[in-house]
Amino acid sequence: MTVCNSCRYCEGLCAVFPAMEMRRAFSDGDLNYLANLCHACGACYVDCQFSPPHEFDVNVPKTLAIARADSYAAYAWPRALSGAFARNGLVISLVAALSVAAFIFGFAAVNDHAVLFGIHTGPGAFYALMPHKAMATLFGAAFLYAVVALAMSVRAFWRDIGEPVGYRGDAGSLWQAIDDACRLRYLDGGGVGCYNENDRPTDRRRIYHHLTFYGFALCFAATSVATLYHYLLAREAPYPWWDLPVVLGVLGGLGLLIGPMGLLAAKWRGDPALRDASRLGMDVAFIQMLFLVSLTGMALLLWRETAAMGPLLALHLGVVFALFITLPYGKFVHGIYRFVALVRYARERRG
Numbered sequence: 467m468t469v470c471n472s473c474r475y476c477e478g479l480c481a482v483f484p485a486m487e488m489r490r491a492f493s494d495g496d497l498n499y500l501a502n503l504c505h506a507c508g509a510c511y512v513d514c515q516f517s518p519p520h521e522f523d524v525n526v527p528k529t530l531a532i533a534r535a536d537s538y539a540a541y542a543w544p545r546a547l548s549g550a551f552a553r554n555g556l557v558i559s560l561v562a563a564l565s566v567a568a569f570i571f572g573f574a575a576v577n578d579h580a581v582l583f584g585i586h587t588g589p590g591a592f593y594a595l596m597p598h599k600a601m602a603t604l605f606g607a608a609f610l611y612a613v614v615a616l617a618m619s620v621r622a623f624w625r626d627i628g629e630p631v632g633y634r635g636d637a638g639s640l641w642q643a644i645d646d647a648c649r650l651r652y653l654d655g656g657g658v659g660c661y662n663e664n665d666r667p668t669d670r671r672r673i674y675h676h677l678t679f680y681g682f683a684l685c686f687a688a689t690s691v692a693t694l695y696h697y698l699l700a701r702e703a704p705y706p707w708w709d710l711p712v713v714l715g716v717l718g719g720l721g722l723l724i725g726p727m728g729l730l731a732a733k734w735r736g737d738p739a740l741r742d743a744s745r746l747g748m749d750v751a752f753i754q755m756l757f758l759v760s761l762t763g764m765a766l767l768l769w770r771e772t773a774a775m776g777p778l779l780a781l782h783l784g785v786v787f788a789l790f791i792t793l794p795y796g797k798f799v800h801g802i803y804r805f806v807a808l809v810r811y812a813r814e815r816r817g
C-alpha cells in the first residue's frame with residue numbers, strides 16, 4: 467500500500483485506491499478495511515508495472531486476499547472458534563450435514579419405518595417425519611446462533627476499522643453502499659470486466675456472483691413467506707407449485723444451482739497468481755454448500771409426493787442446518803464485511 471500510495475496509477479479502478487489515498491499509515495484495522503473493499507477483480511495486478519516478474523513483486527489482489535481471510539478469523543465470535551476458518555471448511559460442512567441427516571433419518575427410522583418411507587401428501591405432509599415444533603425449535607436456534615455470532619463479529623470489525631460502535635451509518639452512506647453491493651460495482655475491473663484466468667476481462671464472475679446472491683435472497687424470501695403462511699394464515703407446507711413460497715424457492719434454487727457452478731468453474735480456471743491458495747478449501751466449501759442446499763431442495767420439490775420424500779427431506783434439512791451453523795465461520799462473512807466496508811467508504815467519501 468505504501469508503494470501504491472506513491473504510484474497511484476490504479477486510483478480509478480475500484481474503491482480500494484481512493485480509500486488508500488486518504489491514509490499515510492496503515493494499521494491492521496485499515497488493512498482489513500481495504501482488504502474487504504477489494505472484490506478480487508485482478509485489474510490492478512494486470513495493470514501494475516511493478517507486479518511479477520518485477521523485483522518489487524507488487525501483487526495487490528493476492529496480498530489483500532490473504533489479509534481478508536486473516537480478518538475473518540481475527541473477528542470471529544466466539545474467539546475459540548476462529549481456528550475453524552483455517553481448517554478445511556468442506557470437511558466441516560459435509561460432516562455436519564451428514565450427521566444431522568443421519569440423526570433425522572435415524573430418528574424417523576427408529577420410531578416408525580413406515581413414516582420415513584411412506585407416501586405423504588397434502589398440507590402438513592413434511593411434519594409426519596418431524597413435528598413442526600421440533601423443526602422450528604432446531605432451526606430457529608441454529609439461525610439465532612448464526613445471527614448473534616455474525617453480529618458480534620461485525621461489531622469487532624466495525625470498531626477495529628475505526629468506527630464508533632454506536633454509529634450505524636447515515637442514510638446517504640447506507641443507500642450508496644446498498645447500491646454498490648447490489649450492483650457489485652467494484653467487480654468490474656474499472657469498467658471492462660473481471661480478470662480471472664488471463665488478461666482478457668469478462669463479466670462472467672460478476673454474473674455468477676449475482677445469480678448466487680439473488681438466488682440466496684430469493685430462497686430466504688421463500689422461507690420467510692412460508693413462515694408467515696404457517697403462523698398468520700394457518701397454511702401448512704408443502705404448498706402447490708403456483709404458490710408464492712414455491713415460485714420464489716424455484717427461482718432462487720435455479721440461481722443457487724447455476725451461480726455456484728459458475729463460481730466453482732471460475733475458481734478452477736482462475737490464475738493462481740491472484741489467489742490465496744491456502745484458503746481455497748474455505749471458498750469451495752461455502753460454494754458447494756449453497757449448491758447442495760439448492761440441489762436437495764429441488765429434488766425434494768420434484769419427488770415430494772413419492773416414497774423418496776422422507777429421506778430427501780432429512781438430507782435437505784441436514785444440509786440447511788450445517789449451512790446455518792457454519793455461516794459465521796466460512797466464506798459467507800465476506801459478504802457482510804464487504805458491505806460494512808462499503809458503508810464506511812461511502813461515509814469517508816461524503817466526509
Ligand code: SF4
Pocket residue numbers: 469470471473474475476477510511513514515516517524526
Ligand atoms: S498496483 Fe501497481 S500500478 Fe497500481 S497503484 Fe499499486 S504500484 Fe501502482
Ligand code: SF4
Pocket residue numbers: 479480481482483503504505506507508509510511526527530652655
Ligand atoms: S483486485 Fe480489483 S478490487 Fe481488488 S484492489 Fe485490485 S482493482 Fe481493486
